Amino acid sequence: MKRRIDLKTAAIIGGGVIGGGWAARFLLNGWDVRVFDPDPEAERKIGEVLDNARRSLPGLSDVPLPPEGSLSFHEDMAEAVQGAEWIQESVPERLDLKLKVYKGLQEACDPGAIIGSSTSGFKPSELQEGALRPEQIVVTHPFNPVYLLPLIELVPTDKNPSEMVERAQGFLKSVGFFPLHIKKEIDAHIADRFLEAVWREALWLVKDGIATTEEVDEAIRMGFGIRWAQMGLFETYRVAGGEAGMRHFMAQFGPALKWPWTKLMDVPEFTDELVDMIADQSDAQSGMHSIRELERIRDNNLVGMMRALKAQNYGAGAVLNQHDALLKPGALPTMEEADLSQPILTLSRAVPLDWTDYNGHMNEARYLEAFAAATDRFMEIIGCDADYIASGGSYFTAENHIRYVDEVHAGAKIQVRTQMLLGQGKKLHVFHSMYEGDKLLATGESFLLHVSLETRRPSSPSAQIEAAMARIAEAQAGLPYPEGAGAAIRKPA
Numbered sequence: 368m369k370r371r372i373d374l375k376t377a378a379i380i381g382g383g384v385i386g387g388g389w390a391a392r393f394l395l396n397g398w399d400v401r402v403f404d405p406d407p408e409a410e411r412k413i414g415e416v417l418d419n420a421r422r423s424l425p426g427l428s429d430v431p432l433p434p435e436g437s438l439s440f441h442e443d444m445a446e447a448v449q450g451a452e453w454i455q456e457s458v459p460e461r462l463d464l465k466l467k468v469y470k471g472l473q474e475a476c477d478p479g480a481i482i483g484s485s486t487s488g489f490k491p492s493e494l495q496e497g498a499l500r501p502e503q504i505v506v507t508h509p510f511n512p513v514y515l516l517p518l519i520e521l522v523p524t525d526k527n528p529s530e531m532v533e534r535a536q537g538f539l540k541s542v543g544f545f546p547l548h549i550k551k552e553i554d555a556h557i558a559d560r561f562l563e564a565v566w567r568e569a570l571w572l573v574k575d576g577i578a579t580t581e582e583v584d585e586a587i588r589m590g591f592g593i594r595w596a597q598m599g600l601f602e603t604y605r606v607a608g609g610e611a612g613m614r615h616f617m618a619q620f621g622p623a624l625k626w627p628w629t630k631l632m633d634v635p636e637f638t639d640e641l642v643d644m645i646a647d648q649s650d651a652q653s654g655m656h657s658i659r660e661l662e663r664i665r666d667n668n669l670v671g672m673m674r675a676l677k678a679q680n681y682g683a684g685a686v687l688n689q690h691d692a693l694l695k696p697g698a699l700p701t702m703e704e705a706d707l708s709q710p711i712l713t714l715s716r717a718v719p720l721d722w723t724d725y726n727g728h729m730n731e732a733r734y735l736e737a738f739a740a741a742t743d744r745f746m747e748i749i750g751c752d753a754d755y756i757a758s759g760g761s762y763f764t765a766e767n768h769i770r771y772v773d774e775v776h777a778g779a780k781i782q783v784r785t786q787m788l789l790g791q792g793k794k795l796h797v798f799h800s801m802y803e804g805d806k807l808l809a810t811g812e813s814f815l816l817h818v819s820l821e822t823r824r825p826s827s828p829s830a831q832i833e834a835a836m837a838r839i840a841e842a843q844a845g846l847p848y849p850e851g852a853g854a855a856i857r858k859p860a
């Protein structure tokens with residue numbers, strides 16, 4: 368099937384923690400990626416970030432991502448930026464180094480390319496100072512892990528034409544980011560200023576012996592951290608104000624800001640003693656896990672939470688749904704596009720991290736979820752779509768039978784193909800086969816009855832659905848009856 372996404376090229380300048388995350392995000396969204404990083408270990412490090420990203424990112428989507436782009440490493444920065452429409456600078460946080468890099472970049476790159484900087488602290492005007500083409504440079508500040516978290520703080524100056532800012536937003540959205548356009552530049556943008564405030568307060572609490580690093584983390588993750596992840600600060604406080612909302616909340620808690628609750632204007636000195644104290648407490652808290660293990664724990668948790676938000680179409684979950692909507696056209700064939708003489712492609716997706724169990728493979732209940740999605744798609748193909756259901760008719764499942772044939776792991780790209788065994792009158796009997804490449808993973812057989820949603824009783828489908836089923840029945844008549852269809856668990860002899 369034809370993909371409707373044009374191939375794009377990104378250059379990654381600096382491939383550490385953050386550059387590696389950008390590389391993974393672009394690559395898994397179908398862009399070609401060209402990396403320049405003088406560190407001989409860069410290829411290995413990016414490979415490790417990519418392994419984590421392949422496991423976690425594609426399954427966030429309920430439709431397939433485009434085929435992966437190609438990844439290349441270059442010894443020369445000028446060569447790396449050839450043909451790149453997006454250049455992402457993620458070198459260490461030193462202004463002199465960044466300015467030197469832009470000079471080299473701008474001598475070699477396409478003047479129309481966007482140069483985004485991952486800087487956590489510098490203002491875009493500082494980065495544009497003395498540049499060959501200041502209008503080409505903007506701040507695009509990401510959050511770790513860049514391959515999962517949607518936020519990009521997009522900070523331009525008056526030197527950046529509005530057309531360029533819009534183009535940057537379009538590119539960022541196309542790879543699943545949420546670009547937050549920050550209209551007034553400020554040191555450290557928005558999110559990091561906020562995090563710095565919390566970080567300073569936490570350092571004081573630990574230094575003064577009020578709390579350990581673990582107690583600080585529990586105070587965040589058991590309560591307000593979960594709240595923040597879905598509603599942020601102001602919406603949460605609005606709700607906390609009760610029926611009277613934000614005004615009441617401010618009247619009630621505003622004065623507390625003047626109480627001696629904060630030391631935010633003051634920073635504890637980073638003495639060796641403080642550094643040892645925090646590092647020792649952190650070792651005691653989390654030292655039983657390697658950093659790689661912690662990354663995996665983090666990614667599993669993030670995927671689970673983001674997919675839960677997706678079901679609510681809220682916050683980061685709404686961004687995921689918008690990205691799916693961008694990818695959806697062309698992902699699965701319609702009645703007119705499909706070769707009806709063969710089982711029809713009804714599901715194509717990567718296995719999400721939250722579908723796997725303690726054995727590391729797909730939980731048995733998720734096979735049913737995948738087959739149910741395939742049945743929904745089959746219903747859509749024959750005309751039982753959202754409009755039809757709203758008009759009062761639908762199919763209810765009467766029976767399912769699943770056979771588990773082979774293991775399926777997180778990140779695996781699975782496809783379901785559906786053969787119609789019977790489609791006549793009220794009855795619809797389908798046989799799904801799930802594959803990874805050519806490997807058969809499972810089969811799922813479903814028997815459904817058409818019902819009237821008013822009487823909740825079986826009823827005849829529309830003439831259009833009857834006709835569509837007749838067309839498929841005729842086209843698939845030459846297919847053999849699938850091995851395993853009609854099978855049941857037999858009573859032991």
Ligand SMILES: NC(=O)c1ccc[n+]([C@@H]2O[C@H](COP(=O)([O-])OP(=O)(O)OC[C@H]3O[C@@H](n4cnc5c(N)ncnc54)[C@H](O)[C@@H]3O)[C@@H](O)[C@H]2O)c1
Nearest residue numbers: 381382383384385404406457458459460485486487509511
């Ligand atoms: N770590 C974070 O959580 C985080 C989050 C958001 C933004 N940032 C920003 O991202 C940028 C990079 O941070 P990081 O954490 O990835 O650092 P890092 O040290 O992990 O990676 C920097 C990489 O740049 C490479 N490098 C050094 N000089 C270079 C040059 N002249 N040309 C090309 N590559 C060069 C290094 O070899 C290294 O691989 C910084 O500006 C930082 O503020 C970091």
